[in-house]
Structure formats: C-alpha cells, structure tokens
Amino acid sequence: MRSPPPLKRSRTGSSSAGSGRRGPPFGRPGRDDRGEADPHEPGWIWGVHASLAVLANPARKIERLVATRNAAARLEALPAGVEPQILDPDAIDGMLPPGAVHQGLAVRARPLEAETMETACFPADHRPVVILDQVTDPQNVGAVFRSAAAFGARAVLLQDRKSPPLTGALAKAAAGAIETVPHVRVVNIARALEELSKRGYLTVGLAGESDMDLAAALDDPRPVALALGAEGKGLRELVAATCERQARIPIAADMESLNVSVAAAIALYEAKRRG
Numbered sequence: 323m324r325s326p327p328p329l330k331r332s333r334t335g336s337s338s339a340g341s342g343r344r345g346p347p348f349g350r351p352g353r354d355d356r357g358e359a360d361p362h363e364p365g366w367i368w369g370v371h372a373s374l375a376v377l378a379n380p381a382r383k384i385e386r387l388v389a390t391r392n393a394a395a396r397l398e399a400l401p402a403g404v405e406p407q408i409l410d411p412d413a414i415d416g417m418l419p420p421g422a423v424h425q426g427l428a429v430r431a432r433p434l435e436a437e438t439m440e441t442a443c444f445p446a447d448h449r450p451v452v453i454l455d456q457v458t459d460p461q462n463v464g465a466v467f468r469s470a471a472a473f474g475a476r477a478v479l480l481q482d483r484k485s486p487p488l489t490g491a492l493a494k495a496a497a498g499a500i501e502t503v504p505h506v507r508v509v510n511i512a513r514a515l516e517e518l519s520k521r522g523y524l525t526v527g528l529a530g531e532s533d534m535d536l537a538a539a540l541d542d543p544r545p546v547a548l549a550l551g552a553e554g555k556g557l558r559e560l561v562a563a564t565c566e567r568q569a570r571i572p573i574a575a576d577m578e579s580l581n582v583s584v585a586a587a588i589a590l591y592e593a594k595r596r597g
Contacts, residue, residue, distance in 0.1 A: 364432050365489030366417065368424035370396065375498030376429045377401060382501075383432040388414055393426030419490060434488060434500065436507040439514065442477040443506070446522035446545045449476035450593045453549040455511050455561045456484040457582055462553070464495025465583035471499035473590035479514055482507040512564040515549060519566055523547040527557050527565035528585055536589060539569035540596050548589050553582050 364385050367376050370393070376382050377400060389397065389406040397406060414424050422428075443451055452475050457463055463486060470478055485507070486492055488500045508514045519525045524544040528536075528551075540546060549565055551557035562568060571580060571588055580588070 362433060363487075364430055365487055366422075366428055366430050367489055367493040368414075368418055368422050368428040369494040369497075370425045370427050371497040372493045373427040373429045375501040376431055376493075377404070379434075379501040381434060384429060385432065386430040388417065388428050390414070390426035396427075422490070423494070434505070437477070437504045439479070439506050439508065439517065442504040443479075443518065443523075444521055447476070448545055449474055450545060450590060451475065451477050451479065451518065451523065451547040452586060452590070453479040453511060453515065453547060454481070454485065455549060455551045455557050456481055456555070457550065457552045458484060458486055459553070459582075460486045460490060460492035461495045462581065462583045464492040464497075464500075466550075466586045467492075467496040467499040467503055467505075469583065469587040469590050470503045471496075473587075473594045475503060475590060477504045477506055479506045479508055479511070481511055482509050511549070511558075512560045515547065515561065515564045518547045519564075524567070525549065525565045526589075527551075527562050527568045528571065528589060529557065529562060529568035530570050530579060532568040532570045534567060534569050535572050536569045536592050537596075539567045540592055546593050548586070548593065550582055550586055550589075 367373055374396070377384065377387070377397070380401075382401075384401055384404045387400070387404055387406045388409050390411055391408055394406050394408055400406075411426060414426070414428055415422070418424060418428060450473075452466060452470055454463065454466065457466070463480075467478060488505065493500055515525045522544060523546065524542045525547045526539050527549040549557060549561060551561070556562075557565075571585055573580060
C-alpha cells in the first residue's frame with residue numbers, strides 16, 4: 323500500500339477552461355453546519371415535499387409530526403400511530419432553527435440508516451455513484467441528493483465525520499431525495515475510491531485545472547463514480563490522486579467556478595447522457 327502524502331488540498335473543481343487560474347473549484351466556501359445536529363440522533367425535517375417524503379418512507383421512525391391546520395389537510399395516509407399535532411405557524415417556528423421555511427409542516431424522525439458500500443454500490447451497473455469529499459454545506463449536499471435522484475444515481479458516499487446530518491436545511495434542499503437515494507458513510511474516501519475502481523467503476527474527480535474535459539473523461543463503457551470536493555478547497559490531494567481520471571467542466575473564461583451542487587448536476591447529466 324502506498325504511503326499517503328501530506329494532506330494538502332488539491333485545487334480541484336470545475337473552474338474555467340484555459341484561464342490558467344487555480345482558484346476556488348466551485349465558489350466561495352459555504353457555511354459549515356456540522357455542529358448543528360448529531361447525524362445519529364433524531365432531527366427535524368421541514369417543508370411540504372421533504373416532510374411528506376419522510377412520512378411515506380416505511381424505513382423511517384417518526385417521533386413527532388406538527389402541522390398547521392391548512393397543511394394538515396394535505397396529509398393522507400399516515401404511518402400507524404402517527405397523528406399530527408395542530409399548531410399555529412409561530413409555534414412551529416419556535417421548534418425549528420431560525421429562518422426555517424417549514425410551509426406549515428415538520429417531522430421529527432430517527433435518522434435513516436446508512437447503507438454499506440457492498441449493498442449500495444455492488445455489483446456495479448450502469449448507474450453512477452457520487453462521492454462528496456468533505457462537502458459540509460447542508461444546502462449543497464441536499465441539492466446534490468436532489469440531482470442524484472433526478473439523474474438516477476445509485477448512491478451518494480459521504481465522509482463519516484466531515485458531512486452534515488441528513489436533516490433540516492439539507493433535507494429541505496433535497497426535496498425528498500434523501501428518502502430515495504441510498505447514502506453511504508465511509509471513514510476514508512480514498513480507500514472507497516480504490517474499492518470502487520477495483521470492482522468495475524471508472525473513478526473521475528472534478529478538477530478545474532485538469533486538461534481533460536468531462537465529456538472526454540466519461541468516454542468509457544464502465545459505470546462512473548464522480549468525486550467532488552468542498553467549495554473553496556476542492557478534493558484533497560490524496561483523494562484527487564486516487565481517481566483514475568481528473569476532469570473539468572468547460573465554462574467561460576471570465577467565470578472562475580461553479581457551485582459544487584451545480585457541478586454535480588452537470589456531471590450527473592453528462593454521465594446519464596452518454597448511455
């Protein structure tokens with residue numbers, strides 16, 4: 323096994339083609355909400371789409387359901403033993419983080435169990451896998467899940483200690499996708515990429531400084547595993563080096579970078595379009 327180099331950051335991402343710059347890969351760093359909640363403890367999920375998706379998922383254990391009178395009218399078949407508590411909007415506001423747009427509906431539930439790589443990713447088939455290397459902004463992670471669902475991704479891999487819980491703002495941004503796209507939490511992203519490569523995946527890291535564009539990198543019959551790094555930092559050096567190929571998304575020279583969730587959506591679309 324090779325000795326890992328010092329954990330410096332690779333300036334990876336989707337910065338513009340031919341600009342010669344090595345700036346932030348996707349945009350400015352987002353807010354780090356890792357301290358907001360424990361991913362292994364119950365958490366609130368709010369908003370109509372996210373809440374209804376939780377209630378429709380038989381794998382969920384619901385602890386509490388709160389709704390305004392108007393929102394409760396949208397509830398149909400509920401899990402056994404779950405009854406909505408009817409509250410005024412202000413009362414629901416007081417239960418949730420400041421600024422939470424709950425649309426009159428919120429659910430407190432036990433977290434979804436992470437799957438193993440064995441069950442979520444193997445045997446390899448045509449569906450892509452998304453790997454997020456220390457992407458900590460909940461809005462971005464939620465948006466990646468939404469794109470993963472839209473483009474038929476098989477799973478999203480997250481680093482166990484460097485990713486936010488699948489609740490709150492993340493679940494709202496995902497619009498129900500966390501209930502349908504399996505997630506895997508791994509200790510070591512580079513080793514996960516090695517295992518994916520060993521078992522049939524083409525591993526591609528998005529890197530703004532790469533000379534290869536994404537379409538060329540994906541010109542391969544193997545299923546693809548797409549690795550994306552945090553905004554402002556990109557893929558860590560060892561993670562980038564572990565990917566079989568590094569690729570950029572060509573964008574206008576006067577635009578430095580793309581948001582990580584936008585880059586993920588483009589990459590997933592390109593992976594689906596190629597077959």
